[in-house]
Amino acid sequence: MDILEKTMNRKTIYSGKVITLDVETVLLPNNKVASREIVRHPGAVAILPIDDQGNIYFVKQFRKAIEHELLEIPAGKLEKGEEPSQCALRELQEEIGFTSNKLTFITQIYTSPGFADEKIYIFKAENLVKSELVKDEDEFINIYRYRPDEAFNMIKNGKIRDAKTIAALLLGFKL
């Protein structure tokens, strides 16, 4: 596959705790020059935890970027050098207090390819086993459990609006 926008210059504007912002000058296929603002993200995992009765675990937390709470499946950023499957089990324990004896990789998605490189690895977690809830003391998360039909109704009526959650539910139940 041809690279269609060659980087002529890259300037790192900000390098923070979670993201880095680069502004790149690129050469377009018509030989014109353009500017691209790119947010670099470490990548993340999202987990669709399904219990033995077929219910799905969700978490609700306040998201500062959008200034309200959001219902999502458990998810979290990859730590440096961490394997996605390892990260999935860690987040499962930290957010809902379970481990899984059947973790299956489903797919990998891009959330905002127009301005960010964030890639999310989606897993299905079954054969859930209650473990210690090792909470991050600065995370404030509520846990919910819904049947698949309830979850799909919440997508339909706009109560679930998180892209990764919608994608995971499609891939886990409708394909």
Next chain:
Amino acid sequence: MDILEKTMNRKTIYSGKVITLDVETVLLPNNKVASREIVRHPGAVAILPIDDQGNIYFVKQFRKAIEHELLEIPAGKLEKGEEPSQCALRELQEEIGFTSNKLTFITQIYTSPGFADEKIYIFKAENLVKSELVKDEDEFINIYRYRPDEAFNMIKNGKIRDAKTIAALLLGFKL
């Protein structure tokens, strides 16, 4: 709904063509202080264009953030003061050269609520009418058309990996 993280201080690090980067100091519910990196985005629309035979139009374009091409449904950023439905019809014309006599709002999703406020309004566009293809001369887009079963196979085998596209296909065909 309670606001759980109060902004104590906001610093705008960068204000660019597409995004703005703010770093906020927030007060957590446990009275600790934390830092939040927030990318502000104007918002966008994504359109699921369906022709009279039930085929879906897609576009493929190079995405600099991920350094490769991506198959997506037509989409684009909201211009200042632009209504989402107006933006949907504009992008439909600019990207695939059609207008729609039946544009239906489906839902609104958040793509990366952990670090960005991007909100995408998803529309279904039917009764498509060929119009002039008013291309942006700096956009390099190829148009594809697939049946729904082909599209869902491509989600399953990882050929479609764009979150908004997966969400729109679920909402348009599986709910």
